[in-house]
Amino acid sequence: MQMKLERLISIIYKLLNHDVISAAALADEYGVSQRTIYRDIDAICAAGFPVVSYQGQNGGYGIMDGYKMDRSLLGSYDVSSLITVLASLSSVFEDERAQGTIERLKTIDRGRETVSLKVDLETKRTEPELLPLLRKAISERKVVAFDYINWNNERTNRELEPLRLHFKYGNWYIQGYCRSRQGEREFRLSRMLNPVVTETVYTLRDALRNEESQAQRLSKDGVADVVLKVGPETLAEAMDHFNFADREFLDDGSMMLRIPVYRPLEARWLWSILLGFGGGAEVLEPRELRAILKDQLRKAIKLYEEV
Template identity: 30%
Template sequence: MKTERLLAITMILLEKKQISASQLAERLEVSVRTIYRDIHSLSEAGIPVTSSPGVNGGIQIMDNYKIDKHFFTSTDLTSLLIALEGFSNNVSPIQLNQTFEKVKTLIPIASLDEIKFKTNQIAIDLTPWTSNHTLQPSLEIAKSGMDQDRLLRFNYEDNHGRKTVRIVEPYRLVLKEISWYLQAFCTEKTDFRIFKISRMTNLELLSATFTPREFHPAPLGKQPFYGKDFTTTMLKVTPKIKEQLVDKFGQLTLFPSDDPEKFIVAFPFMEDEFGYNLFLGFGNQCECLAPPHVRAELKRRIENVLALYQTP
């Protein structure tokens, strides 16, 4: 965090020419004493930062110390700002504000209005429809572990209901669709593992540190759907379900239906738990017409669910 803050201060000084320590402290949400320590660190690193006392004084950087702002095009800067805005609900406000400050200082004054207009044309909202109030604190703890090379301990329940206590070296956070995952080295298994954040409880940051080892990011979950073997199914669906299928899998082939309020679509179906649960989740808004063995398996599963509610 200190390294990011030092860079943010440098970029602000390059843009503002002169600014008071109290203004810097307010913008970066730290104390004035921390700002003065940071200024001292910048001076020791060879960056020509000076400060002057008095009402009209402040902190400034020498005019001949410049970073080329033309390295990024307007399109580059627009893309960066849109991406940052999309993650605004998943990153700590302090960290995000510092990153915004760095990017904004790269925008030429003549391009400010153009980039603001383009940035407002696209909005990325990655927040789920329902809220998990424990998610953000867990992400912050995991991020602190990665930043400080400190071990994490948590209770974990896998997808089979097995409960364990894990101590791990955190290396990477991954957002997959609506779920967050932690890629870490498990001290119990002495190997890298992937943990779903929502399955963690009692997550804590330990005082013990670790020496980062060589880390190679692993693929998360299943391989991409496309390119695999699948079964072509014929489905009769409502407009709502057709829209959901198109959103998730792309445009589908449509066929005439005897019901004017429904569609018949050819759908590439994976014959596994994910595929069958997907169909069953559509309820009475989706009927599998073919092939016969998929229709029979769906009927069997529906009967098993019905039996649960028929038992006294």
């Protein structure tokens, strides 16, 4: 009965979203006989939906003109944006519910000629099976066990009560309560190894009900400005990495960046970016960070002394 109800609801939205659709096409899509579709249409009509039957070679079923949802309920820009974002989510998570919502939204977004927005939430740095796996663990409130490579390149075993997935700076993260460290943590999916959704069901902790992440709660006392001078040949790359920084363009074509960073002397992710600029950028402040980068360069040169 539940499957029939879901099929009937889905057929209603199909009819709302198409001018005419044949019984054969509906039967193929839902894996049932045309006779079953005829009975479904009768049930939909009995429920009060004005289904019209069209005869001929291109005949089929449709909803009476004037009955379909008014697009003015939402602005066309709003609907188009929602469809775009949901389509990306549906692709990443293989989410049938999101696809169903898209079908419903399309009933009030007919006649779009151009797409003005495109969102791609996929990333090559994350296994495609991992996102649906973790989302399922979140919805079922199940503990996830995995190995993790931290910024110190240490491999540790973790058990996480997953709370939410977070897409930022082109990467996926998962936030939740780490049983191994007895506190809230955030893990980058690209560094997770051998993830397993256990059968252990957890209860949401009161301290984690707030949507504010641990990173947002960090004390401002730990944030320091990193001042960077970027050469003309490195402008685009630096702006891609630090688009949130204060910028000042100089007369010689270079650029000064002031970047607020939490504990920059411990931020290995920052060191990697700065070293990747090569001679195209120079750290001016803090002086201690200059010394750290100099030491990292010495170690790299030592690896290639025989070349």
